[in-house]
Amino acid sequence: MNQPWRPLSSHAVLVAHDDIDTDQIIPARFLTTTTRSGLGTHLFADWRYDASGAPRREFTLNWPTSTGARILVGGRNFGCGSSREHAPWALADWGFRAVIASSFADIFRSNAHKNGVLTIALDETVLHATQSALRTDPSATITVDLPGQHVFLPDGAGVAFAIDGFSKRCLIDGLDELGVIVAEIPAIHEWEVACGR
Amino acid sequence: MSTPRTLFDKVWDAHVVRPGVGDVPSVVYVDLHLVHEVTSPQAFTVLRERGLKVRRPDRTIATMDHSTPTLSTGGRLTVLDPAASRQLDALSANCAEHGIPLYGLGDDRRGIVHVIGPELGRTQPGMTIVCGDSHTSTHGAFGALAFGIGTSEVGHVLATQCLLQSRPKTMEVRVNGALRPGVSAKDLILAIIAQIGVGGGTGHVIEYRGDAIRALDMEGRMTVCNMSIEAGARAGMIAPDMTTYAWLAGRDEAPSGEGWRDAMARWHELATDDGATFDRSVVLDASEISPMITWGTNPGMAIPVDGHIPVSSEIPDAANERAYAYMGLTPGQCLIGQPVDVVFVGSCTNGRLDDLRAAAGVMKGRHVAANTRMLVVPGSQRVKRDAEREGLADIFRAAGAEWRESGCSMCIAMNGDTVASGQYAVSTSNRNFEGRQGKGARTLLASPLTAAASAVAGMVADPRSLL
Numbered sequence: 248m249n250q251p252w253r254p255l256s257s258h259a260v261l262v263a264h265d266d267i268d269t270d271q272i273i274p275a276r277f278l279t280t281t282t283r284s285g286l287g288t289h290l291f292a293d294w295r296y297d298a299s300g301a302p303r304r305e306f307t308l309n310w311p312t313s314t315g316a317r318i319l320v321g322g323r324n325f326g327c328g329s330s331r332e333h334a335p336w337a338l339a340d341w342g343f344r345a346v347i348a349s350s351f352a353d354i355f356r357s358n359a360h361k362n363g364v365l366t367i368a369l370d371e372t373v374l375h376a377t378q379s380a381l382r383t384d385p386s387a388t389i390t391v392d393l394p395g396q397h398v399f400l401p402d403g404a405g406v407a408f409a410i411d412g413f414s415k416r417c418l419i420d421g422l423d424e425l426g427v428i429v430a431e432i433p434a435i436h437e438w439e440v441a442c443g444r
Numbered sequence: 445m446s447t448p449r450t451l452f453d454k455v456w457d458a459h460v461v462r463p464g465v466g467d468v469p470s471v472v473y474v475d476l477h478l479v480h481e482v483t484s485p486q487a488f489t490v491l492r493e494r495g496l497k498v499r500r501p502d503r504t505i506a507t508m509d510h511s512t513p514t515l516s517t518g519g520r521l522t523v524l525d526p527a528a529s530r531q532l533d534a535l536s537a538n539c540a541e542h543g544i545p546l547y548g549l550g551d552d553r554r555g556i557v558h559v560i561g562p563e564l565g566r567t568q569p570g571m572t573i574v575c576g577d578s579h580t581s582t583h584g585a586f587g588a589l590a591f592g593i594g595t596s597e598v599g600h601v602l603a604t605q606c607l608l609q610s611r612p613k614t615m616e617v618r619v620n621g622a623l624r625p626g627v628s629a630k631d632l633i634l635a636i637i638a639q640i641g642v643g644g645g646t647g648h649v650i651e652y653r654g655d656a657i658r659a660l661d662m663e664g665r666m667t668v669c670n671m672s673i674e675a676g677a678r679a680g681m682i683a684p685d686m687t688t689y690a691w692l693a694g695r696d697e698a699p700s701g702e703g704w705r706d707a708m709a710r711w712h713e714l715a716t717d718d719g720a721t722f723d724r725s726v727v728l729d730a731s732e733i734s735p736m737i738t739w740g741t742n743p744g745m746a747i748p749v750d751g752h753i754p755v756s757s758e759i760p761d762a763a764n765e766r767a768y769a770y771m772g773l774t775p776g777q778c779l780i781g782q783p784v785d786v787v788f789v790g791s792c793t794n795g796r797l798d799d800l801r802a803a804a805g806v807m808k809g810r811h812v813a814a815n816t817r818m819l820v821v822p823g824s825q826r827v828k829r830d831a832e833r834e835g836l837a838d839i840f841r842a843a844g845a846e847w848r849e850s851g852c853s854m855c856i857a858m859n860g861d862t863v864a865s866g867q868y869a870v871s872t873s874n875r876n877f878e879g880r881q882g883k884g885a886r887t888l889l890a891s892p893l894t895a896a897a898s899a900v901a902g903m904v905a906d907p908r909s910l911l
């Protein structure tokens with residue numbers, strides 16, 4: 248069970264690259280864990296820390312302005328590559344509740360929504376404008392209205408975004424898909440008998 | 445007459461337990477669930493917390509591959525990393541508790557999850573197959589609908605044998621003509637990804653068709669389908685044919701006798717009907733494809749091995765600029781002659797017997813260059829045994845390459861097999877992401893032929909010069 252959705256208004260962290268793969272979001276050497284907790288420290292580990300383990304000043308996540316941010320702004324094809332759910336676990340553990348990009352990899356998007364992390368795909372031009380606004384003012388606020396499916400960008404403009412109805416409902420109610428599919432077991436059993444499984 | 449359907453449509457339709465109602469997606473049945481150590485422990489924990497059982501352990505198989513050692517000491521594999529060791533123990537305990545067959549350390553059927561499924565004959569045409577691993581697309585080579593899922597979904601499948609899924613779109617990738625000598629399935633898929641882009645297949649299931657696809661053997665088809673995810677596709681599929689049946693016949697878990705004939709008749713019906721339509725279509729000419737190599741930090745950044753690294757136009761391309769810097773390569777540079785520190789032959793992309801044969805063919809009577817280390821890691825213990833029986837291992841050893849136990853190894857660098865920071869590796873695996881083969885490692889993806897030729901030269905080499 249995730250927490251039900253709460254209103255979201257926050258400053259954002261900008262990691263403006265396209266094709267950010269899940270190996271960057273959390274490198275494979277941190278995947279030997281058997282739990283879901285505590286992965287936020289490894290979020291973007293190789294971009295975030297230098298060889299000695301010290302935070303790299305130039306990486307936005309390390310900026311003082313990033314403290315308390317709940318929204319990450321990326322580029323195109325965010326979350327491509329490996330299916331590791333450790334990626335949204337790490338994002339959520341760090342504190343992120345939404346990622347804004349111009350497109351998302353399928354598995355990442357599905358994983359994110361199962362962990363209370365909303366993905367918002369914006370038109371490329373709108374995304375680029377948002378990226379520049381955040382470059383100018385890293386403390387600018389973004390507001391997400393999930394029920395109304397609108398995001399209010401730093402310039403105040405409200406932009407509609409799409410999300411499938413089921414993910415939206417699960418996010419808003421904190422509903423767990425496992426419960427939904429377990430309720431189907433009698434139907435699944437019948438199907439198995441009928442279809443020779 | 446019924447509406448013509450694609451291969452994907454037929455497999456999908458045959459597995460819908462309940463079509464979508466309202467906003468709830470379809471319930472889709474999973475015929476085979478593959479499990480490995482890295483993406484499963486948290487799913488078993490959730491089952492335990494909810495008091496749920498694994499519903500169909502008979503439709504589930506587990507293996508250890510990602511963090512397993514490839515060097516044995518006294519015939520035993522010893523896991524040195526305590527965290528990896530705990531994770532492997534967790535898989536053993538979870539499989540024992542739920543009655544899931546496990547090919548663990550020491551089992552002679554163990555191997556990379558996407559190598560052993562087909563090898564055991566568990567992967568069959570027309571099935572739905574999932575695994576907490578994006579390269580599950582590999583199994584599509586048999587005409588199965590196979591895709592990667594996250595750990596939450598691993599839990600859903602363990603508990604119900606089903607997933608909630610919305611129907612993806614379809615995309616045809618038609619490859620006409622014939623591949624030229626020295627050009628392999630790996631080059632073909634790298635050329636496809638370079639053309640459609642790393643996000644080009646997002647939301648789609650690809651069906652590979654055309655003469656060049658039909659001409660591929662099963663190993664080659666698996667290589668192609670394996671990297672569908674690198675184009676962002678949900679899955680990749682190839683309709684089964686005589687090549688498929690010949691490869692599957694007699695496998696441990698493949699149907700036999702009467703059952704085999706019935707199965708072949710059913711499988712034969714899976715091919716896309718004439719007149720069926722795809723949401724998107726891409727056409728390539730196989731004869732125009734050269735041996736390919738990646739120069740950058742995603743699999744779409746690929747060029748012919750004798751080509752030149754792209755130069756950013758007036759508006760510098762941010763992704764290219766980052767890739768030049770990370771890779772320490774110059775725009776306009778030709779990679780031929782670029783010194784290579786490590787050559788890795790292995791992975792679920794190119795760790796099968798045929799891949800090792802191709803590499804050994806180049807290595808025979810030659811030697812790995814003095815400045816280069818070559819690691820050959822079979823995709824499974826069975827591939828290892830077969831390669832040893834055929835004398836391939838001897839060829840690699842005589843050439844100065846390291847011959848290892850099976851596993852993911854340097855493809856993901858979780859088991860201690862890593863490329864050092866700043867080093868260049870020509871690898872037959874599937875991902876050249878920053879740090880994929882070790883922090884700071886620089887990966888050039890290529891075919892087994894190109895990898896072997898580069899090992900001999902100690903620098904990137906065109907395999908056609910050695911054929």
Ligand code: SF4
Pocket residue numbers: 509510556557558577579791792793851852855856873874
């Ligand atoms: S060989 Fe590499 S890509 Fe394949 S399953 Fe293992 S880690 Fe994943």
